Amino acid sequence: MDIQNYMQTLGRQARAASRALAAASTAAKNDALFAMAAEIRARRDALLAANARDVEEARAAGLEPALLDRLMLTGKGIESMAAGLEQVAALPDPVGEITDVKRRPSGIQVGKMRVPLGVIGIIYEARPNVTADAAALCLKSGNAAILRGGREAINANRAIAACVRAGLAAAGLPEHAVQVVETTDREAVGALITMPEFVDIIVPRGGKGLIERISRDAKVPVIKHLDGNCHVYIDDEADPGKIVPIVENAKTQRYGTCNTAESLLVARDIADLYLPEIARMLAAKGVEMRCCAESLALLREAAIDGATLVAATEADWREEYLAPIIAVKIVADADEAIAHINAYSSGHTEAIVTENYTKAMRFLREVDSASVMVNASTRFADGFEYGLGAEIGISTDKIHARGPVGLEGLTSQKWIVFGNGEVRK
């Protein structure tokens, strides 16, 4: 198989399909999504069988248990895949939205129209449900999709792709609107990310290694998410009743998510008053604390039962632990907190706990991260919690889309002009 040629063919077909999709009615796109859901439910046993082959091969190849877990489909998982397609059908169609129309002195009326990006390449790892998810989000936003899943999931992905194609056909949409790369050759990824003539944007979903590799080599823009080194800053004017609940939720609700807090900053003036209380909660949950010299001394003095206290190194201020560990630092004030965050954060999500209006507004404005919060847990940084209805990923880039990326992040705005025969003077 000539991989370059094959990928070029997929690209050319996607580009052609994208024209029809951009013009497709909301009804046709929704019909396709409902038909895909019905196909997935109807072919439940075939999907389970295909997935069982993947799992068997992966197990024989010695895939680690965490990856096997992501690879595995259950009856419940298949139902939630189908339900997910129907949920995307229920979301408002972003395409064609006209905004900001203003009449200019020349007589023309100028505004913006929301339009699909064109062709989106999605590169992901073992989870086969991403195939259905990503297909749905790209379709609803009027984009053609080329999906490249992990080699471990190839049988399930092919089976899901067949459901997607059947759904497209049922709604009269072009069959190449969603294409699944049928080869597991790695060269296909290299080709996909270097065809600017056919692919408008790449969304990698997976581990940091995958994303760094793709960002480095891509010749088209990449919507990417790297680290989530999120901070919670407890100001000296924090409401005492909000401190522990927010830190507890931000750090301990889930350890492995990108919006989990990894660093805690505490204002010096209230550190001796509240840091021991926070530390008792963290110790009770088994969270190790990597402390600056000052907080280390304070917490050692507090002699908290079961607390694991470790002296922090410079590396701790940058670390995304994804584990029951948190970096702890005492800072002079909100100024030092903002400076620390802007120096060490990965730009994902940061929160301040304060009752002071001016410090809250300054934190919102001056902290340079995709999501900035006042008196709320960093765990809210999520497409569903923000009301996007769905999420293709969370961007830590500053260009185009920042933070949770929903349907709107898969579109852009062009200028439109309503004229009446005007010419330029």
Place this chain on the structure above:
Amino acid sequence: MDIQNYMQTLGRQARAASRALAAASTAAKNDALFAMAAEIRARRDALLAANARDVEEARAAGLEPALLDRLMLTGKGIESMAAGLEQVAALPDPVGEITDVKRRPSGIQVGKMRVPLGVIGIIYEARPNVTADAAALCLKSGNAAILRGGREAINANRAIAACVRAGLAAAGLPEHAVQVVETTDREAVGALITMPEFVDIIVPRGGKGLIERISRDAKVPVIKHLDGNCHVYIDDEADPGKIVPIVENAKTQRYGTCNTAESLLVARDIADLYLPEIARMLAAKGVEMRCCAESLALLREAAIDGATLVAATEADWREEYLAPIIAVKIVADADEAIAHINAYSSGHTEAIVTENYTKAMRFLREVDSASVMVNASTRFADGFEYGLGAEIGISTDKIHARGPVGLEGLTSQKWIVFGNGEVRK
């Protein structure tokens, strides 16, 4: 001089200054712009003298007359540079704008805040006035700027940079908010476009060669403008009174601008009725017509005085002539026009002339270009005509900013959350 080291220093200083600029008040930014304008007026003679040295050296080096013309500053040019700074001061400050705040079921209020991109690298050629223009737009949008002008203009650029620094100092803003690269070594450009840790976006302004080179080598996003192969489509339901004026303005008002029409598409049903009339106007203006076989036969038969008719080749459909030449093609209908445009256009600006509502709306939606117009001249695709107040360039990319890029295009939106102690369930 160690260029890499020097550029890293500029980058580090720009990043530090960008934090202060993001937090700067509108008043301070405007004060700086007014002070810069005053400095430029006060140092008029020094600027003219610096420019005279540039011009002398460029003439001795045999620079071509068109470039010499761009390089040359006059008293009037200096006044308009100063006035331009004051105009940017008068524009609304985009930074800090809060929009779309919605309360979510969890209790949090989620919205978006407009924020600067951070550090912008501007790479341009001989025009020294770009130094003042770009400094003003970056400053007003809260971004630090690193400006790399053409080697021919280095003396004037240094003199303008001194005015900019004086203006920043007068307003109490960091001196590194705007930095002019002081070396003419080409390696500086290579360094500037490959420092993602210090530079967030590159805006190249200049010829196609420069822009292609930068886009190829950059390791940060580039807001770029390549070709402007703009189309006018005359539908069979066009208002006869609008046809000739729009084609005339779109093609002949100025030949060298990117929003000038380069291709004319005419619906078959009205071609014999109106194409000769259009051709008479074009012939009178000395515009050569590169015609498809059908239009060539039609226009030869019409025997128009002074018309230069040439058989078009495939290459003509893609060409940006920037000259008194236009490609002419007869198409079956709006469908074929849209398909032709999406196949051959550079994605800059296209116009339909029609009285038919449905075809107008379809053209607006389905033509995949940065600006799409109904019954108006393509020449309107311009930041000033669109009401942006100023323009750093016109983007033919689909990501982030499409079409004319003003202050808003130099910003992005982050998510903000107003909470009241909420935690995620």
